[in-house]
Amino acid sequence: MKDYDVIVIGAGINGLTVASYLQKAGLSVGVFEARGQCGAFCDTVELGQSGFLHNTHASWIVPAMSPAMADLELERYGLDLRGCDVLFAKPFRDQTNTLLALDSTWTQSSVARHSEHDAAVVAKIGAYQAEHGGEALEINRQMVFGAPTVDLADRVARFNDGLMRALDAPLSGDDIGRMTGFEILETLFESEHVKTLPGALGEFTGQWPLNRRVGPTVIGLAGFNPMAVHTAKGGSHALTHSLVKCFVAHGGEIWTTCPVEKILLEKGRAVGIRLSEDALIPGEEIRANTVVSNLTLVPTFLRLLGEEAIGAEWARRIKYFNYDDPQLLGVYWALEGDPVFASAKYDPGIQRCWVGYFGGDTLDSIRTIQAEAATGVVPSQTMGGWFNFTRADPTQAPPGCHTASAWMSVPPRPRRWRSKRLKGWNAWRQGLGEALADEITDLYEEFAPGFKDLIIERHINTPMDQENSNPSAIRAPRRSAGI
Numbered sequence: 001m002k003d004y005d006v007i008v009i010g011a012g013i014n015g016l017t018v019a020s021y022l023q024k025a026g027l028s029v030g031v032f033e034a035r036g037q038c039g040a041f042c043d044t045v046e047l048g049q050s051g052f053l054h055n056t057h058a059s060w061i062v063p064a065m066s067p068a069m070a071d072l073e074l075e076r077y078g079l080d081l082r083g084c085d086v087l088f089a090k091p092f093r094d095q096t097n098t099l100l101a102l103d104s105t106w107t108q109s110s111v112a113r114h115s116e117h118d119a120a121v122v123a124k125i126g127a128y129q130a131e132h133g134g135e136a137l138e139i140n141r142q143m144v145f146g147a148p149t150v151d152l153a154d155r156v157a158r159f160n161d162g163l164m165r166a167l168d169a170p171l172s173g174d175d176i177g178r179m180t181g182f183e184i185l186e187t188l189f190e191s192e193h194v195k196t197l198p199g200a201l202g203e204f205t206g207q208w209p210l211n212r213r214v215g216p217t218v219i220g221l222a223g224f225n226p227m228a229v230h231t232a233k234g235g236s237h238a239l240t241h242s243l244v245k246c247f248v249a250h251g252g253e254i255w256t257t258c259p260v261e262k263i264l265l266e267k268g269r270a271v272g273i274r275l276s277e278d279a280l281i282p283g284e285e286i287r288a289n290t291v292v293s294n295l296t297l298v299p300t301f302l303r304l305l306g307e308e309a310i311g312a313e314w315a316r317r318i319k320y321f322n323y324d325d326p327q328l329l330g331v332y333w334a335l336e337g338d339p340v341f342a343s344a345k346y347d348p349g350i351q352r353c354w355v356g357y358f359g360g361d362t363l364d365s366i367r368t369i370q371a372e373a374a375t376g377v378v379p380s381q382t383m384g385g386w387f388n389f390t391r392a393d394p395t396q397a398p399p400g401c402h403t404a405s406a407w408m409s410v411p412p413r414p415r416r417w418r419s420k421r422l423k424g425w426n427a428w429r430q431g432l433g434e435a436l437a438d439e440i441t442d443l444y445e446e447f448a449p450g451f452k453d454l455i456i457e458r459h460i461n462t463p464m465d466q467e468n469s470n471p472s473a474i475r476a477p478r479r480s481a482g483i
């Protein structure tokens with residue numbers, strides 16, 4: 001096989017993005033992917049009946065915020081982002097709801113129905129962010145797509161100094177930087193119907209309000225601003241497909257069913273790869289000037305390089321990399337109709353929304369489940385995110401039918417659920433996923449009566465299923481006892 005300027009190990013969306021930029025810049029790039037297809041965690045699959053497409057991992061995708069969208073002309077390569085005019089909705093057990101809409105006056109009035117005070121706060125944050133829109137966008141891009149730097153932290157603090165002055169709040173940007181998201185939401189808002197929407201969004205976006213130092217992100221969410229988050233026509237894998245097409249159109253080469261076994265080193269420098277004996281070209285060695293890994297820390301450093309290359313101290317550090325933060329349990333339904341939320345009687349706008357969060361009517365309840373999930377306990381109260389993809393993109397189901405899914409944050413190695421003791425990772429082998437999926441289905445029924453009558457089929461994706469579907473997600477050293 002020929003040599004390349006650059007080899008990229010793994011054809012996930014990140015590997016394909018770097019490969020496309022480099023190929024487009026004139027280098028010759030070869031991408032080597034273990035599975036038979038690209039984009040493990042940005043996949044869309046028929047889990048059962050044909051025509052029902054399920055986004056088993058990345059669901060709420062953000063290419064519209066990324067410079068790659070324009071740089072790599074992803075629309076030209078088939079990426080057609082889809083959304084709704086209501087961007088996020090939180091129904092409540094009192095059969096009201098709070099909506100975050102594309103049109104900020106709609107959002108304002110939704111918030112004002114719960115609290116005039118909170119609507120005024122949202123308006124002030126929105127006005128400040130609009131006035132400093134360029135700076136907000138640049139900070140957001142750096143936070144999402146760049147490395148964290150001291151300069152960025154200072155820039156965020158200065159931005160929030162101004163915001164606090166605009167709100168007449170006795171806080172500085174540095175204070176915000178030290179606070180938890182919950183502290184900020186308690187400080188700003190009075191209504192639980194308002195506080196819980198950014199609280200839920202923080203969990204959704206991985207910026208858990210429970211944690212210290214997420215204050216700057218959560219205060220951004222507290223502005224209830226429109227977000228450039230989408231599904232894609234045909235499902236999330238349309239993003240993977242567009243990157244593949246872009247890369248290939250510029251002359252790049254992708255080798256699927258080619259797991260890489262080793263990164264080859266000469267004088268301490270990566271000079272190529274060796275494929276595994278299971279690969280399409282077993283044991284083949286391919287050389288390159290640069291090798292890029294799209295894999296997570298442990299597979300890259302402990303398996304592909306190995307302790308002999310990185311030294312005992314680094315190997316020990318990497319063995320202790322934390323893979324035990326909460327993960328998502330996903331439940332997927334094929335439906336014969338569009339579920340109707342009970343709170344549609346209060347504001348029918350919720351029916352025009354494809355993503356939201358249910359359960360967690362109070363900030364305290366969201367705090368409780370986050371603290372539980374972060375400490376190895378399966379949340380005692382069932383709550384989480386919901387998606388009705390087909391409202392934004394009807395092509396993800398046969399005509400007249402729909403798909404839906406819901407997420408719940410869970411510890412990957414749970415030790416307890418309510419009064420029941422669990423055996424860590426083995427709990428997923430012992431039916432915990434089914435039991436939780438039953439609760440999530442009941443939750444959907446509670447918020448959208450008649451939901452269960454629409455179900456054609458149901459599928460579950462536990463943290464163990466996710467790990468089994470993606471060799472980059474598999475931890476090392478392997479857990480001998482499975483717990």
Ligand SMILES: Cc1cc2nc3c(=O)[nH]c(=O)nc-3n(C[C@H](O)[C@H](O)[C@H](O)COP(=O)(O)OP(=O)(O)OC[C@H]3O[C@@H](n4cnc5c(N)ncnc54)[C@H](O)[C@@H]3O)c2cc1C
Binds near residue numbers: 035299466472473
């Ligand atoms: C349940 C879940 C839900 C998520 N939801 C969202 C969401 O809604 N929005 C969002 O933006 N993000 C979401 N994410 C995160 C998002 O999916 C990932 O950030 C993104 O897909 C990661 O892409 P990647 O290219 O870094 O890695 P991956 O997709 O993991 O790609 C790595 C690739 O390397 C391959 N590989 C592994 N080992 C080898 C080897 N030895 N040799 C060759 N190839 C190898 C794998 O097969 C894989 O294709 C979610 C993640 C999960 C797990």
